[in-house]
Amino acid sequence: MTFVAYSPANMTEDFKILRFRRPSERWLNRALNLYLTSFPVEERRPWPLILNSKSPYGPFLKILLVDDGTGDRFAGLLTVWHFDDFNYIEHLAIAPELRGGGLGALVLESLKTLNDNFWVLEVEPPTADNPMAARRIGFYQRNGFTLYDYNYIQPPYTPAQPPVPMKLMADIPDMLPRNVAYTLRREVYGVIK
Numbered sequence: 001m002t003f004v005a006y007s008p009a010n011m012t013e014d015f016k017i018l019r020f021r022r023p024s025e026r027w028l029n030r031a032l033n034l035y036l037t038s039f040p041v042e043e044r045r046p047w048p049l050i051l052n053s054k055s056p057y058g059p060f061l062k063i064l065l066v067d068d069g070t071g072d073r074f075a076g077l078l079t080v081w082h083f084d085d086f087n088y089i090e091h092l093a094i095a096p097e098l099r100g101g102g103l104g105a106l107v108l109e110s111l112k113t114l115n116d117n118f119w120v121l122e123v124e125p126p127t128a129d130n131p132m133a134a135r136r137i138g139f140y141q142r143n144g145f146t147l148y149d150y151n152y153i154q155p156p157y158t159p160a161q162p163p164v165p166m167k168l169m170a171d172i173p174d175m176l177p178r179n180v181a182y183t184l185r186r187e188v189y190g191v192i193k
Contacts, residue, residue, distance in 0.1 A: 018106055020062040020078065023051065027063045030095075031077045038093035042161045043154070045090070050079055057081045057187055059090050064107065066098070075103060080111070083183055086170075087111070089121040090188065108143045112171060120180050121145070122154055122166040137169070145169040150177035155189035 023031065032047060050061050058081030065072040076095050081088040089111070094104050111119060126134035137147055147169050154164040168177050185191040 017067040018075070018103070018110065019065040019067065019072065020110070021065055023061050023063055027065070027074055030074045031061070031063055034077055034093050034095060035091065039091060042156065042164050045079075045157050055081075055187060057083055058088070059188075064094070064103075066103070076107070078107065081188060082115070083117070083187065086117050086175075086180060086183075087115070087119045088184065088188065089119060092121075104139065105143050108140075108145075108171075112144075118170055118172040118175065119145075120168060120170045120175070120184075122152070122184075123147070123169055125165060125167050137167075140169050144171050146171075146173045146175070148175065148177045150181070152177065152181050155185055155191045157189070 021027070035044065035047065045059065050059050053059055059079040060081070062078040062080065063074070064076035064078060066075045067073065074095060075098050076093050078092050079090040081090060092104070092107065094107075108119075121140065123137050123140065124130060124133040126137060141147065147167055150168055152166050152168050154166045156163050168175075168180060170180070
């Protein structure tokens, strides 16, 4: 299934259509390269587990494509999970040459129309040695997400990786972070305690 969104007139880039597509051989190498260069190793699920999920909830990999009227162009990747009461954005990366033009905002806006459940994501807490974290948080806040003051640790994806201090954000102001964190630990990271 392909989800299609039409770009608003105020977008910097002149794209008419944004498509969310299932992975295909044509785009997988670009998606993998973007994934490896966009996320630190401790924030990356092993790629084979993205492509061959065993869970009915996710992760679901979507390839982002834009079309300016001349054909599809690789624009990024998205991995999401769909739970009974909320959706989780595990990874979102826009191709470097398309960043800063409003495409990420269009992706978030489009996701909110998929179902009635709210959306959750993890972000790195801002620190003096990571100024990009504050910029990412600001981006999500400008797009309707609330930062929750909740002590959350992302469990490691593999035993060789460390846990990662993170913050939770959601596109609603009254989420119960403890309940969401429990679901994420159990379903996304496989922590059964």
